Amino acid sequence: MILDSIEENEQQQSIMVPMEDMDKADSSPDTVDELAMELATIKQPAKRIAIIGSRNLAITHQQMIETLTTALVQQGNTIITSGGSCGTNAAAIRGAMKSNPDKLKVILPQTIGQQPSDVQDQLIGVPNIVEHADRAMMTLADASRVCNREIIDDCNQMICFLSHTSKTLHTAIEYAEENHKVITVFYLD
Numbered sequence: 679m680i681l682d683s684i685e686e687n688e689q690q691q692s693i694m695v696p697m698e699d700m701d702k703a704d705s706s707p708d709t710v711d712e713l714a715m716e717l718a719t720i721k722q723p724a725k726r727i728a729i730i731g732s733r734n735l736a737i738t739h740q741q742m743i744e745t746l747t748t749a750l751v752q753q754g755n756t757i758i759t760s761g762g763s764c765g766t767n768a769a770a771i772r773g774a775m776k777s778n779p780d781k782l783k784v785i786l787p788q789t790i791g792q793q794p795s796d797v798q799d800q801l802i803g804v805p806n807i808v809e810h811a812d813r814a815m816m817t818l819a820d821a822s823r824v825c826n827r828e829i830i831d832d833c834n835q836m837i838c839f840l841s842h843t844s845k846t847l848h849t850a851i852e853y854a855e856e857n858h859k860v861i862t863v864f865y866l867d
Contacts, residue, residue: 724754728829728859730850731766731839732866739866740769743839747773751781758783758829760822763796766839771800779805785829787821788813819846826850835860841867 727750729743747757747770759770761784774782785808790798792814801807808828813821823846830836836854840847842865854861 724756725835726756726758726833728758728833728836728854729766729770729839730759730826730829730836731847731864732841732844733762733765733767735765735769735839735866739839740765743769744773744776746837748777751777754781756781756783758785758833760784760825760829761786761790761793761797761801763794763800768800771804775803779803782806783808783832785825785832786810787818787825788816822846823849827853830854830857830859833859835862837862837864839864839866841865843867 729747731743735743743766751757751774757770757774759767759774759782762768762771771782771784782804783806784801784804786793787810789809789811790801790807793801810821810825813824816824826846827850830850830853836851836859838847838851838854838861840863851861851863
């Protein structure tokens with residue numbers, strides 16, 4: 679009698695989900711090809727990894743990014759980022775410079791001369807800097823959006839550190855998805 683009561687109670691607590699409501703995996707040839715490309719990228723011994731993200735980061739997050747970047751470079755990867763006196767880009771530059779400056783590529787939204795003096799100081803010794811004098815007349819926000827796309831075009835994989843409210847970085851993530859990049863996103867809020 680007690681067993682019957684337990685079984686009856688268990689049946690009442692179970693929830694049935696109709697199978698037609700379940701999301702179905704898309705197994706079209708395009709999806710299979712995309713997955714194969716992502717797997718091939720992940721298996722590469724040395725990748726071109728873009729690291730972009732917020733300028734407004736706590737020091738602990740900056741230290742984490744710097745450590746991650748150092749480790750990625752030590753594994754033979756090339757890091758692609760933009761200039762920045764603080765935040766994600768600055769931490770990525772510091773981490774790559776510690777490990778192997780030749781494995782760092784910095785793509786600036788404009789020219790070195792248009793960067794604040796602290797950014798110019800940080801870029802001393804970076805052997806691979808790409809400047810864009812053609813963007814000198816653009817606002818920094820517009821030049822940064824174009825720069826993010828250039829960074830993404832140049833990589834196999836992207837790591838992004840951002841808050842949920844960052845529209846520019848969300849746009850960059852969407853662009854990376856459209857271009858079938860392997861993406862890792864860290865939300866810091």
